[in-house]
Amino acid sequence: MMASSDVDGRADGSLFSDQNPSELDALCPSPPGPSRPQRNYERIGGRTGTSFCQTLIHLLKGNIGTGLLGLPLAVKNAGLVLGPISLLVMGIIAVHCMMLLVKCSHHLSAKMNRPSMTYGEVMQYGMENVSWLRRHSRWGSRTVNLFLIITQIGFCCVYFVFLSDNLKQVVEAANATTFSCQVNHTNQTDVLVPSFDSRIYMLFFLPFFILLVFTPNLKFLAPFSLLANVVMTLSLILIYIYSLMNIKLPIDLPKVGRAKDYPLFFGTAIFAFEGIGVVLPLENKMQRPQKFTQVLYLGMGIVTFLYISLGTIGYMCFGEHIGGSITLNLPNCWTYQAVKLLYCFGIFITFALQFYVPAEILIPQVLARVSERWEKPVDLLLRTLLVIITCALAILIPELDLVISLVGSVSSSFLALIFPPILEILAFHTEGLSPLATIKNLIISVVGLLGFLLGTYIAVIEILARNNVKHEETFHTYMVQ
Secondary structure (H helix, E strand, C coil): CCCCCCCHHHHHCCCCCCCCCCHHHHHCCCCCCCCCCCCCCCCHHHCCCECHHHHHHHHHHHHCCHHHHCHHHHHHHHCCCHHHHHHHHHHHHHHHHHHHHHHHHHHHHHHHCCCCCCHHHHHHHHHHCCHHHHHHCHHHHHHHHHHHHHHHHHHHHHHHHHHHHHHHHHHHCHHHCECCCCCCCCCCCCCCCCCCCHHHHHHHHHHHHHHHHCCCCHHHHHHHHHHHHHHHHHHHHHHHHHHHHCCCCCCCCCCCCCHHHHHHHHHHHHHHHCCHHHHHHHHHHECCHHHHHHHHHHHHHHHHHHHHHHHHHHHHHHHHHCCCCHHHHCCCEHHHHHHHHHHHHHHHHHHHHHHHHHHHHHHHHHHCCCCHHHHHHHHHHHHHHHHHHHHHHHHHCCCHHHHHHHHHHHHHHHHHHHHHHHHHHHHCCCCCCCHHHHHHHHHHHHHHHHHHHHHHHHHHHHHHHHHHHHHHHHHHHHHHC
16 A cells, blocks of 8 residues: 555556555555655645644555454464563564665665655665675565565455354344343354355455446545444444443453464454555655654554554454454344444445555556556556455455455565565675664564464464365255255
């Protein structure tokens, strides 16, 4: 989720340009005129940029999504005590890595005499700072773009699974939905009318997503995006209220989870904390960028508090029965069925914003090779193909908790944990970075790499195991019939 910027490397026709687009570019365009110079940290001529509060809201929006709803299960995988502590530690490390990215951007921007940089450009110019990596520096930005594409496509896959699971649950309980929200501390929405497989619901959403991404300009979606933010906020408040009021006492839950489940916790947690993509776009668009550090600490403090509190409270409320999303545990009454539908609406609109990033990285490279008369048909065809590919991937892994953990482990770990410490080593290579800072950076990157390897491995093993169980159940049902 990176901001777009004009880069000279785009003309080389490579698959991944140095441009890192962001939904922020469409809904929060850059101020007119030149960006602020690096040294005086102010925009030239006092041109309009985003305020402190606007930047804070965008930062919160960029970090709070479906990952938050999956954190109660993440806490279950880590344990009631170890889970919140691990979330706090991961939050501190994630914020530190965000600050490293901003620090490297400032340093390299001043060194290269550029007003601002994207994540990909920071990686590219950081590699140029090391003589033996200079020849391959363009692969730095391409690698960042590759992981941006994987991450955003992964987010879109999660949205397909989230929508199908929640809508399926609402439909199945529709005939028995009442105004009474009683508690039994299990999966609250009882399956009363058997419905289609969740993958059928994904196919149902497919044409609507295709039409959604045909929107010529995301500015047209700005009012709906604002509405989506409002309804998702109200839904979260209701989820908090329900979870707090229905905590089961006495609390007898494992303080520390099983060791083999901890990598799943890591994947879900880093998926939730992967907001590093919005950091540089937000700073570059601020009216007073020198205040961005305050915005970052305040915003991520709020985010970390929300993550720890909902993860812990949700697990305490639903215990061992917690689902891949806490919405799947809400009771079978109209109030909380409405919460699911409202959240589904918010996620549906957000799909277009997340899809914007891979589309703007990939599609312009193809359109540059076709004649002008074919640009529009090819553009629509490529958008359709990308959505179909996303849907196909979701159908292959229709397990919400595992697809979140897999996306977090595979791509978010690189963008949020592995790359930023390496960037500091590269950017300050000639400035004599202290041995202590180098060791610290290497430790963070190694932790991120271990999380990537173990998280991916465990997620894939669990996906295969669940598929085998489903196949056996299907075969048994067929034989009985």
